[in-house]
Amino acid sequence: MSQAFTKAMARNIFYGGTVFFFLLFLALSLDTVSVLPERDNRANLTEAVVQGKKLWENNNCIGCHTLLGEGAYFAPELGNAFTRLGGKDGIMAFIKSRPVDGIPGRRSMPQFNFTDEQLNALAEFLKYSSEINSANWPPNVQG
Amino acid sequence: MQYSSQAVAKPYFIAAIGLFAGQILFGLILGLQYVLGDFLFPEIPFNVARMVHTNLLIVWLLFGFMGAAYYLVPEESERELESPMLALAMFWIFLVAGALTVLGYLLVPYAGLAQLTGNDLLPTMGREFLEQPTITKLGIVVVALSFLYNIGMTILKGRKTVVTLVLLIGLTGLAVFFLFSFYNPDNLVLDKFFWWWVVHLWVEGVWELILGSILAFVLIKTTGVDREVIEKWLYIIIAMTLITGIVGTGHHYYWIGTPEYWQWWGSVFSAMEPIPFFMMTVFAFNMVNKRRREHPNKAAVLWALGTATMAFLGAGVWGFLHTLSPVNYYTHGSQITAAHGHMAFYGAYVMIVLTIISYAMPMLRGRTAANSNKSQVLEMWSFWLMTIAIVFITLFLTAAGILQVYLQRMGENPLPFMVVQDKVALFYWLREIAGLVFLIGLLTYIASFFVGNDEPEAKESA
Numbered sequence: 001m002s003q004a005f006t007k008a009m010a011r012n013i014f015y016g017g018t019v020f021f022f023l024l025f026l027a028l029s030l031d032t033v034s035v036l037p038e039r040d041n042r043a044n045l046t047e048a049v050v051q052g053k054k055l056w057e058n059n060n061c062i063g064c065h066t067l068l069g070e071g072a073y074f075a076p077e078l079g080n081a082f083t084r085l086g087g088k089d090g091i092m093a094f095i096k097s098r099p100v101d102g103i104p105g106r107r108s109m110p111q112f113n114f115t116d117e118q119l120n121a122l123a124e125f126l127k128y129s130s131e132i133n134s135a136n137w138p139p140n141v142q143g
Numbered sequence: 144m145q146y147s148s149q150a151v152a153k154p155y156f157i158a159a160i161g162l163f164a165g166q167i168l169f170g171l172i173l174g175l176q177y178v179l180g181d182f183l184f185p186e187i188p189f190n191v192a193r194m195v196h197t198n199l200l201i202v203w204l205l206f207g208f209m210g211a212a213y214y215l216v217p218e219e220s221e222r223e224l225e226s227p228m229l230a231l232a233m234f235w236i237f238l239v240a241g242a243l244t245v246l247g248y249l250l251v252p253y254a255g256l257a258q259l260t261g262n263d264l265l266p267t268m269g270r271e272f273l274e275q276p277t278i279t280k281l282g283i284v285v286v287a288l289s290f291l292y293n294i295g296m297t298i299l300k301g302r303k304t305v306v307t308l309v310l311l312i313g314l315t316g317l318a319v320f321f322l323f324s325f326y327n328p329d330n331l332v333l334d335k336f337f338w339w340w341v342v343h344l345w346v347e348g349v350w351e352l353i354l355g356s357i358l359a360f361v362l363i364k365t366t367g368v369d370r371e372v373i374e375k376w377l378y379i380i381i382a383m384t385l386i387t388g389i390v391g392t393g394h395h396y397y398w399i400g401t402p403e404y405w406q407w408w409g410s411v412f413s414a415m416e417p418i419p420f421f422m423m424t425v426f427a428f429n430m431v432n433k434r435r436r437e438h439p440n441k442a443a444v445l446w447a448l449g450t451a452t453m454a455f456l457g458a459g460v461w462g463f464l465h466t467l468s469p470v471n472y473y474t475h476g477s478q479i480t481a482a483h484g485h486m487a488f489y490g491a492y493v494m495i496v497l498t499i500i501s502y503a504m505p506m507l508r509g510r511t512a513a514n515s516n517k518s519q520v521l522e523m524w525s526f527w528l529m530t531i532a533i534v535f536i537t538l539f540l541t542a543a544g545i546l547q548v549y550l551q552r553m554g555e556n557p558l559p560f561m562v563v564q565d566k567v568a569l570f571y572w573l574r575e576i577a578g579l580v581f582l583i584g585l586l587t588y589i590a591s592f593f594v595g596n597d598e599p600e601a602k603e604s605a
Contacts, residue, residue: 007305007371010378017386025389032336032401040332040400050329052520057269057327058262060253063190069476070273070335070398074177074189076359076560077476100185105182107561110188112254114261137398139473142557 039133053124054086055118066107066135066143074107077143085139088123095119144506147216148224153212153507154234156500162241163493164539167578169196174575178568188251194248194274200488201272202241203499207496208353212294214503220301222592224479225293227581233289240282241533244275251260266327270338273324282325287318292318305374306360309381314354320344332400346492347388347416348457348473354454355381357425361447361502367435383419390414394466398475404470413466415460417464420491426453439601440505440513442522445496446457450528453490461486461537473552478544478567486537489529504592510600517595521587528584535577543570 036042056062061078062071068079076084085091095112096119102108114122144150172192176182183192217224224230247256253269260276264266267277275283291314298307323340359377364371393409396402427448437443461483467472476482501522503515513519550563558566 005375007375007378010375011305014378014382016581017387018301021386022390025392026391028390028405029336030240031403032396033333035402036330036332036336036400039302039402040330042330044207045329053329053331054266055371058254058257060194061272062188062269062271063193063274064188068335068475069330070395070399071244072190072193072356073476073478073481102181105179105181107564108184109177109191110185119486120221132332134398134400137405137472137475139552140557141560142551 014126041128041131041133044128044129044131047122048124049128051118052123052128054089054123055114055122059112067129068132069137075109077138078126079129079132080129080138080141080143082123084143088127088135091123091126092119095122100115147219148230149214149503150226150507151224151227151230151234152214152503155206155213156507158208158234158238159203159311159496159500161535162199162206164585164589166196166199166203167582169193169199171395171575171578172581174571174578176573177564177571180524184599189335191253192247194253195245197272198274199245199250202237202498202514204375204492206237206558206587207500208357209290209501211353211357211496212290212501213497215357215424216297216307216310216509219303219307219360220297222297225296225300229289229293231557233286233293235280237286240286244279246278248274253547265325267325270327270334272342273338277325277549280321282553283321284318287321287520291315291318304370305377306356306363309352309377310356312384313349313560316349316352317345320349335399336396336401339392342388343391343392343395346488347391348385351384351388351419352381354450354491355384357495358423358427358447359498361443361498362430365438365440365444365447366430366433367438368430368433373430376422376430380419380426381424382424383415386532387415387418394468394471397468397471409574410467414463416466417455420455420459424451424455431466437604438512439603440502440519441601442514442519443498445500445523445526446494449526450490450494450498453486453494453530454531455482455490457486457490457533457537459487461541468493473548474544475548477551478540479548480544482537482540482544485540486533489533494530507598512603514600514602515595517598518591519601521591521594525584525588525591527588530579530584532577532581536574536581538579539570539574541575543567546570561597 008045064075066073066077069077081091085094095114098109098111100111157359169192169249172187173189173196176189176192213224213230251259256276258269260278262277265277268274293505295313297312318395323337323400326337328334355379359373363373391413392409393405394413395404396409433445465471465479467484505512546567547563550558550566551560
């Protein structure tokens with residue numbers, strides 16, 4: 001780099017740029033948090049949904065699936081599972097019917113032995129997730 | 144080695160390499176599960192193997208960063224480490240906590256581990272990359288704070304250089320942003336929004352400062368180029384990193400319930416994220432071309448050039464490939480993401496840790512500057528084997544990803560996920576073969592530590 005561009009100038013760009021763009025990011029984040037209530041479906045955060053999210057986490061579902069596109073890419077997207085599997089009944093029936101020893105030669109979801117209450121909570125959580133305004137993502141029902 | 148306390152870096156580096164080997168073994172298991180779905184099921188289901196694979200990566204890179212700091216800070220600060228004892232104690236605490244956590248993943252069903260570790264008291268588990276039990280996370284905070292104290296005091300009491308200053312800013316940011324891993328609201332969108340404050344602000348923010356600092360140190364040492372020149376480059380590279388990368392977080396906020404203006408902010412700023420990586424490549428090659436000495440450790444120089452190049456390809460080019468929101472609408476959460484993740488982590492972070500290990504380990508093992516030629520030749524073989532393997536892993540995953548996106552999300556008759564997975568299986572097989580080549584490269588790398596030890600050291604050529 002040319003001699004006219006000094007180390008002090010580079011340093012000032014670093015500190016000035018970092019502070020400016022971090023503050024910009026904070027301002028955008030603040031705005032996001034303030035407009036989220038219109039998009040994040042918090043009105044439907046029922047007790048069952050909260051329990052469902054905890055079950056989702058405690059069984060590490062994100063280790064195979066994506067949810068709104070984030071997670072692992074081994075198993076189908078679940079942000080729209082509510083639509084794809086035909087509502088809560090479809091979700092619960094699918095989870096319930098997984099064979100304990102898997103399916104020979106193929107990927108299979110483990111059998112978690114959930115109670116009916118837990119199945120309902122998970123289905124409620126996935127219903128709530130499907131109603132978050134995700135800017136029309138995924139592109140189609142296949143996720 | 145100029146200061147005896149630099150020796151604490153050695154166990155950190157050895158642990159890093161050991162955990163690296165574990166990470167690759169689990170990677171091969173995962174690759175096989177992609178094509179033989181019932182492999183090791185139900186004993187080691189995919190989610191468990193993946194957790195081990197990604198968590199081992201994070202932990203061994205942290206071991207590598209800490210080792211790097213313990214090695215380079217005394218030399219830069221021109222004084223002994225504040226407390227070598229504390230550094231050694233933290234090494235064992237971190238290693239045992241890490242080992243127990245991985246054993247917990249493997250031996251106890253995840254829900255049982257959550258119960259066993261009292262996750263209900265402060266639920267933080269079950270989120271991607273942050274799967275560690277809350278108690279492990281608290282342990283990480285303790286280790287990080289002790290480490291920061293140790294490094295910080297050494298830096299503040301000694302000679303202050305740009306290298307150590309940037310390193311300290313990076314490490315402080317690492318510790319601060321990790322605190323967001325304790326925030327886990329019931330609201331899924333808020334949860335996801337702040338989850339990225341750990342994940343993105345780490346790997347596309349403060350970790351790049353650590354990368355830049357280590358690279359600058361190794362280039363100062365191996366090229367003999369004036370420190371002033373290198374430090375100017377370092378400042379301008381990390382300036383561009385944070386100017387583009389902080390608001391670039393927006394490329395994760397397109398489809399998770401956040402406002403749609405992020406599609407503009409995220410696209411524009413993350414489209415510029417390759418700039419600092421490109422500058423880093425130009426910087427590394429320039430400094431080596433202008434070198435004032437022929438450092439006998441040719442392997443270390445190769446790793447330094449390699450990390451600059453591969454970080455640009457993996458993080459810069461493969462990141463840009465799917466970062467614009469109209470493209471990302473189709474590629475989000477597909478094998479394209481996985482392709483980018485593999486090359487970016489290898490290029491930016493695996494290779495910088497291997498760079499500093501390559502530079503420092505000969506001195507830590509009693510050489511004056513470099514290993515024997517025989518050992519270096521083997522190490523350079525491992526460089527090419529692993530690097531070419533990761534290029535092919537990335538290309539095969541990219542091919543799988545393009546097909547997946549087309550068949551599942553773009554064609555006239557979108558096909559179900561599992562149908563598409565079967566159709567692209569050929570590329571998963573090829574990826575697994577490339578993975579085996581990577582393992583051969585890694586074994587070669589490990590072998591290079593045991594070969595040519597009784598031969599004379601490589602000499603500085605004229």
